[in-house]
Amino acid sequence: xxxxxxxxxxxxxxxxxxxxxxxxxxxxxxxxxxxxxxxxxxxxxxxxxxxxxxxxxxxxxxxxxxxxxxxxxxxxxxxxxxxxxxxxxxxxxxxxxxxxxxxxxxxxxxxxxxxxxxxxxxxxxxxxxxxxxxxxxxxxxxxxxxxxxxxxxxxxxxxxxxxxxxxxxxxxxxxxxxxxxxxxxxxxxxxxxxxxxxxxxxxxxxxxxxxxxxxxxxxxxxxxxxxxxxxxxxxxxxxxxxxxxxxxxxxxxxxxxxxxxxxxxxxxxxxxxxxxxxxxxxxxxxxxxxxx
Amino acid sequence: xxxxxxxxxxxxxxxxxxxxxxxxxxxxxxxxxxxxxxxxxxxxxxxxxxxxxxxxxxxxxxxxxxxxxxxxxxxxxxxxxxxxxxxxxxxxxxxxxxxxxxxxxxxxxxxxxxxxxxxxxxxxxxxxxxxxxxxxxxxxxxxxxxxxxxxxxxxxxxxxxxxxxxxxxxxxxxxxxxxxxxxxxxxxxxxxxxxxxxxxxxxxxxxxxxxxxxxxxxxxxxxxxxxxxxxxxxxxxxxxxxxxxxxxxxxxxxxxxxxxxxxxxxxxxxxxxxxxx
Numbered sequence: 001x002x003x004x005x006x007x008x009x010x011x012x013x014x015x016x017x018x019x020x021x022x023x024x025x026x027x028x029x030x031x032x033x034x035x036x037x038x039x040x041x042x043x044x045x046x047x048x049x050x051x052x053x054x055x056x057x058x059x060x061x062x063x064x065x066x067x068x069x070x071x072x073x074x075x076x077x078x079x080x081x082x083x084x085x086x087x088x089x090x091x092x093x094x095x096x097x098x099x100x101x102x103x104x105x106x107x108x109x110x111x112x113x114x115x116x117x118x119x120x121x122x123x124x125x126x127x128x129x130x131x132x133x134x135x136x137x138x139x140x141x142x143x144x145x146x147x148x149x150x151x152x153x154x155x156x157x158x159x160x161x162x163x164x165x166x167x168x169x170x171x172x173x174x175x176x177x178x179x180x181x182x183x184x185x186x187x188x189x190x191x192x193x194x195x196x197x198x199x200x201x202x203x204x205x206x207x208x209x210x211x212x213x214x215x216x217x218x219x220x221x222x223x224x225x226x227x228x229x230x231x232x233x234x235x236x237x238x239x240x241x242x243x244x245x246x247x248x249x250x251x252x253x254x255x256x257x258x259x260x261x262x263x264x265x266x267x268x269x270x271x272x273x274x275x276x277x278x279x280x281x282x283x284x285x286x287x288x289x290x291x292x
Numbered sequence: 293x294x295x296x297x298x299x300x301x302x303x304x305x306x307x308x309x310x311x312x313x314x315x316x317x318x319x320x321x322x323x324x325x326x327x328x329x330x331x332x333x334x335x336x337x338x339x340x341x342x343x344x345x346x347x348x349x350x351x352x353x354x355x356x357x358x359x360x361x362x363x364x365x366x367x368x369x370x371x372x373x374x375x376x377x378x379x380x381x382x383x384x385x386x387x388x389x390x391x392x393x394x395x396x397x398x399x400x401x402x403x404x405x406x407x408x409x410x411x412x413x414x415x416x417x418x419x420x421x422x423x424x425x426x427x428x429x430x431x432x433x434x435x436x437x438x439x440x441x442x443x444x445x446x447x448x449x450x451x452x453x454x455x456x457x458x459x460x461x462x463x464x465x466x467x468x469x470x471x472x473x474x475x476x477x478x479x480x481x482x483x484x485x486x487x488x489x490x491x492x493x494x495x496x497x498x499x500x501x502x503x504x505x506x507x508x509x510x511x512x513x514x515x516x517x518x519x520x521x522x523x524x525x526x527x528x529x530x531x532x533x534x535x536x537x538x539x540x541x542x543x544x545x546x547x548x549x550x551x552x553x554x555x556x557x558x559x560x561x562x563x564x565x566x567x568x569x
Contacts, residue, residue: 039479183344184343187551191551216551217559254482256482258507267480268483
């Protein structure tokens with residue numbers, strides 16, 4: 001089976017040569033949800049941005065490849081790359097308010113992608129968005145399509161963006177902390193929706209999150225990241241049953257658990273952090289940026 | 293409750309509704325807190341939990357009298373502070389301290405950490421041995437003394453939040469309001485800050501109102517909890533009892549919505565019916 005996404009040996013550097021991604025490899029099979037979990041600065045959003053071709057100009061891919069359904073992005077011209085990414089991928093962002101243009105109605109914003117990037121005609125795009133709004137359980141699509149973003153609640157805005165992401169039947173969705181800004185009851189509804197749509201459409205998802213609770217509920221596979229380096233990769237049930245890396249274990253022990261309040265919320269041990277620092281120093285010693 | 297730190301009766305707070313403000317003239321008022329009754333016990337950490345818009349932060353602000361209640365009574369340490377004018381509140385400010393959610397925006401970027409911690413001490417007539425008091429405040433939150441010479445931007449998120457705690461506790465206040473103080477932090481840093489607050493609360497016998505949207509954190513830190521929704525208290529009592537047997541449907545829903553870091557194939561469940569826009 002050709003993976004929906006295959007990243008191998010991906011290293012990215014800043015202008016000063018510092019590595020922000022350290023030989024990252026991961027695969028998302030068709031129809032699979034892979035969680036990418038880590039703390040702030042781990043580089044998890046950076047990987048999502050690299051896949052979508054929207055890295056900030058200060059970050060340079062120094063080495064490695066990104067394959068979308070078997071096509072290496074590095075083999076393509078910039079124009080062909082943008083077209084491929086546009087056709088095969090979509091993003092569900094963290095903050096639906098900043099992702100939506102405040103001065104345009106929901107309707108044209110969500111059909112733009114279909115008409116302008118994929119070349120659909122307006123009627124077809126409109127029908128498709130209505131169908132997806134129904135799938136994300138929006139009862140009054142007329143009203144929502146005519147609304148401006150500020151007229152909708154946070155949960156509704158996130159539903160709209162989920163509908164827009166699935167509308168073009170992408171093969172891969174990058175979901176970048178899509179529930180972090182939401183209340184916990186709304187988060188549960190949104191996770192349910194993403195899971196249901198993902199199953200029905202058979203979409204592969206790279207699900208970026210800092211929350212191991214969300215990882216446990218939404219994903220089948222998981223990659224744990226620290227300082228731009230993969231420290232552990234496993235099937236999600238296996239990771240929770242038997243975490244191998246000390247950092248994964250520490251992260252689990254730090255995650256709050258109301259069922260076990262006094263065994264959870266443990267600060268990460270200094271020895272674990274020292275171990276990670278050694279691991280990263282060793283990885284960097286062995287690595288030389290190609291072309292100097 | 294015998295001699296609580298706060299006694300709150302029929303508390304209502306109404307604020308101007310800026311979304312409906314006319315171009316000229318004043319905005320209509322909207323009632324945020326709709327009649328709250330509770331006591332906050334001394335020397336305990338009490339959790340106040342609710343989702344966005346529940347009124348939990350407004351309640352915190354009314355307790356420390358950053359907001360004036362529109363109705364009801366707030367009694368602090370035996371004294372009615374409901375409508376005290378600012379002049380009479382000033383001597384009480386020292387005993388009503390706050391730790392904020394975002395230490396990046398609550399610490400002055402142009403002043404050293406030492407100056408930030410010293411400012412309220414000086415204002416409250418505790419100017420003697422300032423350097424010593426600042427060093428003591430830093431030591432208490434696990435920061436080295438030489439951090440007094442640093443600036444906000446030189447600190448990590450967790451260290452900044454420690455400074456926020458040090459500043460509040462330096463005054464030895466009778467009451468501390470902690471409003472979402474760990475919600476911007478990574479889980480490992482969150483665990484450090486909570487462990488620190490837990491230790492300080494028990495060592496110093498602090499009275500704390502701990503506002504959070506996260507019931508897991510409340511479960512760990514707070515003996516008592518108040519669950520809020522739409523400006524009202526839906527349930528209040530000992531945290532372990534409420535978790536063991538929540539009486540209110542909303543409390544049950546809140547607890548069930550927390551994704552535990554455990555495999556549970558049924559959690560995502562069947563798709564729910566359509567919800568209102």
